[in-house]
Amino acid sequence: MKIFQRAEIEAVIRQPEAIAAIAAGFVAYSKGEVTVPPVGYLGFTHPPGDLHIKYGHIRGDAVCVVKIATSFYDNPKLGLSSSGGLMLVFSARTGVPEVALIDGGFLTDFRTAAAGAVAAQHLAPKNLRAIGIIGAGIQARLQLDLLRQVTPCRRAIVWARDPEKARAYQIEGFTIEVAASVAELAARSNLIVTTTPANEILLRAEDVRPGTHITAVGADSPGKQELDPALFARAEVLAVDSRLQCFDHGDSSHALRLSFASRERFVELGELIADPRLARTREDQITIADLTGLAVQDIQIAKLALAGLGRNPAV
């Protein structure tokens, strides 16, 4: 087994290839070509932390991927990142562990941002006034950075709970303005990406203008929420990365529970990519993509890293 560290991995991952790989992953997932066992979980209390195991295999692939992601909230006190872990790539023909990618969460961050670009590519209106980014963390910056691949728009409006962080925000090639409120951001943007760990409504339905696409990536586990459930009643396309996951704990779950949308109204991103008739049909529609993060994204991004590192399996 060969080990690669974060810097080596970052050097070989390119935005266009990552976006294409994640799109292909969504299609495979929605076609039922991906075996995805339930996520494994191990919790710690002293100090508080957790370890998640996501893994799976795409039918016919030469490799399978096991991702072990850790979150230890007190790590920054020790000068360590709170999130860590690795992706292990095994031969799907022999079970031999081929490669360990000690990416420190980079590949997860990148595949999540690539999914946002895929959603925008298929759902955002043609002419973007401005891109509204809610949140100012790593994911917020990466989302904007990857959107450059799917739109010529280089104007961004940022809102974050901490205005200092919003003001410090810089992404090469983009003109960035700080909004005083989420409502102001929504008034000025027609592509909005929410990237926070919020557990209550951040983006209100009445603040969203017709012709806006919203990608929500924050609600990746039970209890989290960013979007007003009422927004799902106004939106005309409701896309999810996975019905299974989004109906369980995505922003969609709140809309379903409160009857702002019925299950039949949702389409998986993989279905929509394969059949563009399911996507936006008019410029004035509101569309939503609820992304909870799939193991198939980990598989796809790990395969890309593997190819970039020249480590495609022999068998």
Place this chain on the structure above:
Amino acid sequence: MKIFQRAEIEAVIRQPEAIAAIAAGFVAYSKGEVTVPPVGYLGFTHPPGDLHIKYGHIRGDAVCVVKIATSFYDNPKLGLSSSGGLMLVFSARTGVPEVALIDGGFLTDFRTAAAGAVAAQHLAPKNLRAIGIIGAGIQARLQLDLLRQVTPCRRAIVWARDPEKARAYQIEGFTIEVAASVAELAARSNLIVTTTPANEILLRAEDVRPGTHITAVGADSPGKQELDPALFARAEVLAVDSRLQCFDHGDSSHALRLSFASRERFVELGELIADPRLARTREDQITIADLTGLAVQDIQIAKLALAGLGRNPAV
């Protein structure tokens, strides 16, 4: 993350320490001190194979362990072992992946054999006439090898489906005889270890003499069976490594289903080690230990390897 290969790992694992560590692991497990999430599973069809993930954490431990074990049945055609995989050791304080033990199944084999020695230590009669080993694979040999730590008996009777394999059997220090049948083996031994992947009765109740201890390690997944369920009615101590697992798929599960034993009659090995009054009380009793294999054994043996390799975590 530092990687260690099988040869380095084999060189630092000692039988007495392994037996003591496994015994301590059983006690911790039965005291409820071990977090053991459900086993993860990923199956493959072309070629046939599977990947299992066992993981867990003992309360207060500085590390947790994730074992990924693979079985690819066509591997021998490629000159590879059918079983493989690795154990990953993470800091339980920071989540940092400390060590990968690419043991090729060695640690699993060893911790399984060490559990057999623990069972014999606490349940076998004092004076052993001969040790009967059913099966002639790696596990059969390792079981006998580790029993040297818990009994002075050096006489073994072996039976295997393939008599050639039984005749080829050699373990340093032991006198080994081949039995023509399981019944003959049972007549001549008062400690019997079953180590086969059988899915029907191998050891019949009527063939077992009073004063015999039987350790069954083969039935580690649904559908497998080695012991006559009627034996559970004759036996006076029924020990299991885990009620949860053995009642689900151990030899005990068949005895329960057919009402040869009730649930209250079973004791966990960890309870029995902590309270010797639960073990054998007379030399003429029949006792059974049904071992399905626990993640806590993986944790304990990985910690032992870690210490031997001088890689105890800093934090």
